[in-house]
Amino acid sequence: MPLSGIRILDLTRIISGPYCTSILADMGAEVIKIETPGEGDPVRRQGVIKNGLSWYFANYNRNKRSVALDLYSQEGKDILRQLIPTCDVVIENYRPGIMEKMGFGDDALKALRPDIIHCSINGFGTSGPYRDRPAFDFIAQAMSGFMSLNGGENDPPMRAGPPISDLVAGMNGALGVLAALLRRERTGRGDSISVSLMSSMIGLLSFQAANYFASGELPPRTGNDHGIVAPYGLFETADGQVAIAPSNDAMYDKFLDALALQSLRSHPDFQANADRMLNRASIKAVIEARTRQESSRYWIERLNQYGVPCGQVLNLREVFDDPQVADQDMAIDVPHPDGQQVRMLGFPIKFAESPCQARTPAPSLGGDTEAVLRELGLPEDRIQELLAKGAA
Amino acid sequence: MPLSGIRILDLTRIISGPYCTSILADMGAEVIKIETPGEGDPVRRQGVIKNGLSWYFANYNRNKRSVALDLYSQEGKDILRQLIPTCDVVIENYRPGIMEKMGFGDDALKALRPDIIHCSINGFGTSGPYRDRPAFDFIAQAMSGFMSLNGGENDPPMRAGPPISDLVAGMNGALGVLAALLRRERTGRGDSISVSLMSSMIGLLSFQAANYFASGELPPRTGNDHGIVAPYGLFETADGQVAIAPSNDAMYDKFLDALALQSLRSHPDFQANADRMLNRASIKAVIEARTRQESSRYWIERLNQYGVPCGQVLNLREVFDDPQVADQDMAIDVPHPDGQQVRMLGFPIKFAESPCQARTPAPSLGGDTEAVLRELGLPEDRIQELLAKGAA
Numbered sequence: 102m103p104l105s106g107i108r109i110l111d112l113t114r115i116i117s118g119p120y121c122t123s124i125l126a127d128m129g130a131e132v133i134k135i136e137t138p139g140e141g142d143p144v145r146r147q148g149v150i151k152n153g154l155s156w157y158f159a160n161y162n163r164n165k166r167s168v169a170l171d172l173y174s175q176e177g178k179d180i181l182r183q184l185i186p187t188c189d190v191v192i193e194n195y196r197p198g199i200m201e202k203m204g205f206g207d208d209a210l211k212a213l214r215p216d217i218i219h220c221s222i223n224g225f226g227t228s229g230p231y232r233d234r235p236a237f238d239f240i241a242q243a244m245s246g247f248m249s250l251n252g253g254e255n256d257p258p259m260r261a262g263p264p265i266s267d268l269v270a271g272m273n274g275a276l277g278v279l280a281a282l283l284r285r286e287r288t289g290r291g292d293s294i295s296v297s298l299m300s301s302m303i304g305l306l307s308f309q310a311a312n313y314f315a316s317g318e319l320p321p322r323t324g325n326d327h328g329i330v331a332p333y334g335l336f337e338t339a340d341g342q343v344a345i346a347p348s349n350d351a352m353y354d355k356f357l358d359a360l361a362l363q364s365l366r367s368h369p370d371f372q373a374n375a376d377r378m379l380n381r382a383s384i385k386a387v388i389e390a391r392t393r394q395e396s397s398r399y400w401i402e403r404l405n406q407y408g409v410p411c412g413q414v415l416n417l418r419e420v421f422d423d424p425q426v427a428d429q430d431m432a433i434d435v436p437h438p439d440g441q442q443v444r445m446l447g448f449p450i451k452f453a454e455s456p457c458q459a460r461t462p463a464p465s466l467g468g469d470t471e472a473v474l475r476e477l478g479l480p481e482d483r484i485q486e487l488l489a490k491g492a493a
Numbered sequence: 494m495p496l497s498g499i500r501i502l503d504l505t506r507i508i509s510g511p512y513c514t515s516i517l518a519d520m521g522a523e524v525i526k527i528e529t530p531g532e533g534d535p536v537r538r539q540g541v542i543k544n545g546l547s548w549y550f551a552n553y554n555r556n557k558r559s560v561a562l563d564l565y566s567q568e569g570k571d572i573l574r575q576l577i578p579t580c581d582v583v584i585e586n587y588r589p590g591i592m593e594k595m596g597f598g599d600d601a602l603k604a605l606r607p608d609i610i611h612c613s614i615n616g617f618g619t620s621g622p623y624r625d626r627p628a629f630d631f632i633a634q635a636m637s638g639f640m641s642l643n644g645g646e647n648d649p650p651m652r653a654g655p656p657i658s659d660l661v662a663g664m665n666g667a668l669g670v671l672a673a674l675l676r677r678e679r680t681g682r683g684d685s686i687s688v689s690l691m692s693s694m695i696g697l698l699s700f701q702a703a704n705y706f707a708s709g710e711l712p713p714r715t716g717n718d719h720g721i722v723a724p725y726g727l728f729e730t731a732d733g734q735v736a737i738a739p740s741n742d743a744m745y746d747k748f749l750d751a752l753a754l755q756s757l758r759s760h761p762d763f764q765a766n767a768d769r770m771l772n773r774a775s776i777k778a779v780i781e782a783r784t785r786q787e788s789s790r791y792w793i794e795r796l797n798q799y800g801v802p803c804g805q806v807l808n809l810r811e812v813f814d815d816p817q818v819a820d821q822d823m824a825i826d827v828p829h830p831d832g833q834q835v836r837m838l839g840f841p842i843k844f845a846e847s848p849c850q851a852r853t854p855a856p857s858l859g860g861d862t863e864a865v866l867r868e869l870g871l872p873e874d875r876i877q878e879l880l881a882k883g884a885a
Contacts, residue, residue, distance in 0.1 A: 103676040104672060106679075148700050148703050148704050148707070151707050157703035160703045228820055236802060237802035239719075239802075240736055240738055244806075245812060246812040259644060259651065259716060259717060261643055261653055262639065262644075268697050269661070272668065276516065276667055277843075282675055286678045294844055299817070300821050303812065303823045306655060310813075311547075311548045311552045312541045314824070315543050317810075344632055344636075408627050410632045414636075414641060416638060416641040417712065418711055421702075423636075425622055426695065429617075429620075429621060431692050446698065447695075449689070449693045450686060451687040452684050454684045
């Protein structure tokens with residue numbers, strides 16, 4: 102696997118950090134998740150719980166080992182100090198400054214292992230006026246400008262449904278770690294990486310940011326309409342709605358052919374895209390009068406035949422029942438020790454030679470503590486002593 | 494830089510592929526962008542154009558070289574065949590099967606360079622019933638289930654404002670390429686990677702997917718409300734709105750302290766989170782009666798003092814005027830040959846030792862054709878002949 106032999110110390114919890122380390126674990130890295138004894142990652146208690154297991158936790162912590170360590174205790178810190186030199190990478194999502202306070206700032210990490218790669222996933226960055234603020238996905242969505250672009254024209258600014266600032270920050274963390282590993286392979290040097298929820302969201306502002314920079318004009322929220330193309334969006338059919346995206350004039354022509362509405366070509370209101378933008382509502386009405394005559398299925402097939410990008414708006418049941426999603430293995434069933442088959446998201450990155458794998462289910466809290474301490478060379482009585490004390 | 498010395502052949506256009514290669518270019522890779530002579534990437538003509546330059550194109554194509562090649566001509570294909578062995582990675586976002594048709598399928602690529610890394614960025618995957626369908630960001634957002642989770646309870650399913658399926662697919666492509674490069678460094682073997690817009694969006698379904706898998710129940714759209722926590726969301730102030738995310742009971746307590754509404758603690762309707770969920774509207778009304786008395790700025794400062802995650806909903810002007818965003822260099826000015834300082838998005842991944850850099854502005858169409866052909870060892874008269882023919 103791409104990351105076989107890479108060992109990662111995972112000091113993260115909740116979702117941005119665990120998503121980052123799960124991407125790397127799915128690619129074959131050995132991830133050692135440090136959790137507070139008796140308590141563990143709060144996500145263990147979040148979402149729908151079946152047979153005592155949070156399927157949310159199971160999804161984002163597959164392929165990891167769990168070591169319970171009380172990092173407030175001297176013993177816990179000592180063990181961490183012994184663990185770090187055995188790891189290629191340390192990933193954490195504490196607030197900036199906490200690692201230093203714990204005695205594991207960049208200099209301390211480097212002293213323990215000169216070529217260490219350290220990745221901090223944080224809310225706003227490791228410097229700047231908001232550095233110490235508590236962060237949260239919703240807040241990053243609000244402060245990044247993302248919400249100002251999301252939602253309908255007459256809606257309030259809208260958060261994205263899934264926690265995308267956590268997820269995209271996790272992806273940026275994994276990108277940084279992989280790039281640093283590659284550099285280390287070629288130079289022998291480690292690095293220290295910071296990614297924040299807020300900057301990760303700003304990184305998604307795309308053409309809206311470019312247009313704002315160039316024009317100084319604030320882009321509006323356009324809901325499901327395209328900012329500069331019409332017709333475009335959701336169209337009603339006999340039994341639902343279809344998303345249709347004829348993104349240029351050539352596509353618009355094909356769209357009219359597929360609808361058998363070639364007569365619209367000579368309609369004075371709908372000549373150029375600029376005319377159609379002005380008459381967006383009326384062209385939509387003409388098109389929907391036609392699309393309402395047939396089923397969504399009919400239109401999906403017909404429009405695809407004509408090469409017009411389209412698709413149904415699927416809910417999660419329809420998504421995971423969809424033959425394409427099945428073909429792409431985007432839901433996988435992972436056997437767990439108690440006999441549960443836990444369904445979770447599959448791997449969006451497909452390697453032909455070295456595919457991502459679900460090698461092991463999410464660990465029980467501290468399930469690998471003894472094994473990892475033994476690997477460190479701790480004598481058996483010392484291990485039992487630490488466990489008895491609650492330090493591990 | 495992390496990717497210094499890595500050479501990437503970039504056969505992508507529009508946004509998903511160019512975003513993928515720009516992530517790698519920002520990290521130091523040499524990216525050779527192949528464009529159709531006289532036409533080039535359509536994004537050159539999209540978004541706000543200043544002095545003939547699309548700032549959208551400039552953002553996503555900085556740090557790249559442009560080589561014009563007519564891949565429909567035999568000469569163009571011959572040059573590509575000579576270029577491939579000089580490149581570590583080939584990235585393309587053609588529909589699946591097109592590379593094979595052009596004579597550059599995986600086997601052909603491998604024959605040209607045995608350890609080549611090939612990355613396909615596509616709509617739905619390289620197999621399955623929808624493999625050949627035309628793809629588009631909006632359609633992937635619809636078909637992935639993302640739209641079913643985005644928007645208010647009473648809204649229709651809503652697309653995200655920015656083209657996030659393009660962007661997240663680009664990020665997944667870059668993750669795959671970096672992992673494959675690392676594996677090549679250690680095994681000498683290349684790989685072939687596929688990422689799709691649809692699977693990339695499914696990869697973001699997060700706790701909503703986990704809860705659906707565990708319960709069989711479809712998650713609702715909740716707009717700016719949290720699915721399982723109240724109070725939470727946007728609250729009106731004297732001069733605007735503030736996003737507030739007290740995500741657990743301890744935070745809720747701090748929130749009441751910050752509001753000086755400790756009396757709510759004994760209110761029978763608001764005891765546990767479950768009660769507050771049932772009485773979401775009434776607790777919101779009580780809180781807003783208080784938050785409306787002061788400015789957003791007042792509340793941001795006060796809530797942060799109390800450790801309650803909060804922030805303003807910023808529009809793009811406010812984002813790029815924000816001192817934290819400035820501190821994090823999330824807008825950078827890149828000098829262009831015509832004297833324009835082009836403002837573009839900064840780098841969300843911060844490396845301490847080997848930072849991402851804007852080394853060169855986006856290239857003019859074919860601006861590096863002659864230099865790259867010369868590097869290939871083509872004689873000067875042959876280069877001039879190809880240019881004259883329009884093949885390069």
